[in-house]
Every structure is written in C-alpha cells, then in structure tokens.
Ligand SMILES: [Zn+2]
C-alpha cells in the first residue's frame with residue numbers, strides 16, 4: 001500500500017514535470033517565427049498563431065513568360081496546358097489547397113499574375129485580410145472578396161496589428177526586358193470575375209513590406225528592385241531579396257542594398273526560381289545562376305548568412321534581433 005502510494009506520487013510528479021516542459025515548449029513556440037518559401041516570390045511567415053503570406057503563388061501555371069531576363073521561361077517538354085493572356089485566369093485550386101490551410105494576412109507586392117493569381121481563392125477560403133495596392137484590391141473585389149478583408153495601401157503606411165506591425169514601403173518593379181519594362185497600368189474598379197490573365201496583370205505600382213514580428217524585423221521584396229532612400233533607417237535582421245537575373249541591370253544592386261540596410265544577419269533570395277516550371281521540375285539552372293547573387297551578398301556583407309530556401313521547408317528564425 002505504501003509502495004503503490006509512492007508509485008502514484010512518482011507518476012503524478014512525472015506527469016507534472018512533463019506538462020511543465022510542454023508548457024514551456026509551447027510558450028517558446030509561440031515566439032518562434034518560422035518562414036517557408038512557396039516558390040516564385042511567395043512566402044509564409046508564422047509564429048504558430050498568426051500566419052502571414054507574401055505573394056503566395058502555388059499554381060505555377062504554364063503561362064506567358066515575362067519580357068526578357070524575367071525569371072520565368074518555358075520549360076522544354078512541358079506538356080501542361082498553355083495559358084495565354086486572353087485565357088481566363090484559373091488557379092490550380094488543388095495545389096493551393098495542398099499547401100495553404102490557413103492565413104490571417106496576405107501581403108501583395110504588385111498585381112502581376114505570378115503574385116496575385118492565387119490570392120482571391122486564398123482570401124475567400126481563409127478569410128485573410130489582403131493588403132496591397134488599389135490595383136490589387138480591385139482584383140479582389142472582382143472575385144467578391146468582402147470589403148472588410150481589403151486593406152488598401154500606397155506605401156508609407158505603418159500599421160499596428162495585434163501580434164505584429166507592418167510598414168508598406170514604396171518600391172519599383174524589376175527592370176525587365178533590359179530596362180525597357182515600364183507600366184503605369186492598374187486594374188480598374190468595377191471588374192467582375194472571371195477575369196483573363198491580362199486583366200489580373202496590370203502592375204498597379206510595386207510595394208515592399210517590413211514586418212516586425214516578435215523580436216524580428218523581416219523586410220520582403222517581390223522583385224528585383226528597390227528605392228534606396230526608402231531603405232534608409234530600416235534595420236531588418238532578415239531580408240527577402242529579389243535574386244533573379246534582371247537585378248544585373250541595376251547599379252551595385254546588392255552592395256547599395258546591404259549598406260542601406262546595415263548588413264542584415266540573414267538574407268533569403270526570392271523570385272529566383274523558374275516559376276513557369278512545376279514544383280517537381282529541376283531548378284538546377286536557376287540554382288546555378290543564384291550562386292552569383294550569393295557571392296554578391298557575401299562580398300558586400302561578409303557576416304550575412306545567405307540561406308537558399310527549399311520549397312516548403314521550414315526556416316525557423318532563432319537569431320536574436322539587432
Ligand atoms: Zn512583376
């Protein structure tokens with residue numbers, strides 16, 4: 001009897017210790033920020049409670065290529081349906097649903113199909129707030145995303161949300177087509193779905209975002225350009241930087257950016273893969289091309305750690321913020 005009483009005490013004590021450890025783990029977990037690369041310029045950033053998506057594009061349709069030196073090109077042997085500009089913009093719902101279960105916020109950098117095609121479905125399915133330009137929000141309206149979910153920004157806003165704050169930063173689009181790309185087009189109000197690929201593709205201006213989340217400041221770009229003066233005063237510890245080939249059109253792209261940002265601890269290249277290829281295709285040529293970006297960053301900022309992300313692989317942030 002004494003013995004079984006003792007055993008009972010040991011069991012309860014063990015259980016209490018285990019529960020305490022679990023409590024501590026979940027407390028730690030709630031402050032742990034984890035990033036996940038979704039391909040193209042797409043990211044998920046979450047602390048396990050709040051999920052923020054940036055330019056989520058899971059469909060990876062066999063769509064039109066961007067003008068010269070863009071980061072999408074037709075893949076030889078691709079037997080999937082070819083989408084042209086006049087075709088109805090049809091996301092791959094199965095691909096989205098396989099990878100996106102929940103979202104609280106979707107940040108959109110600009111209204112190009114490789115950034116926005118999947119956002120109406122994600123917004124309708126998750127109820128997430130969509131933050132973006134007027135052009136982006138007009139595309140959401142066309143698909144019936146409720147007004148209450150739409151937060152229109154132009155760049156310069158610095159907003160507090162319950163678990164993070166967000167600065168929308170004026171930016172500029174990648175200098176595609178050897179600097180000949182330029183667009184002042186925006187998606188107009190009053191459109192009604194179904195829209196064509198062309199209708200969801202007027203740039204509508206370009207934004208970057210600074211997310212302050214727990215002890216981290218994460219700066220996210222949706223392409224290969226930035227406005228240097230808008231970087232002044234930002235101190236991100238993590239920067240998602242456009243690493244496609246069109247960055248080479250820009251004077252001292254990586255050097256100017258690293259200096260302006262005061263040498264962030266972590267750089268994650270974004271928009272570097274061939275987004276016209278399905279997830280399962282080899283990205284070997286893009287990975288090889290990415291090496292020159294890694295070298296540029298390390299040359300400009302030797303203490304920065306460049307992490308080449310793998311699709312959907314969690315990247316936990318555990319470095320203390322500056
Ligand atoms: Zn674009």
Ligand SMILES: [Zn+2]
Nearest residue numbers: 112114115223
């Ligand atoms: Zn793009």
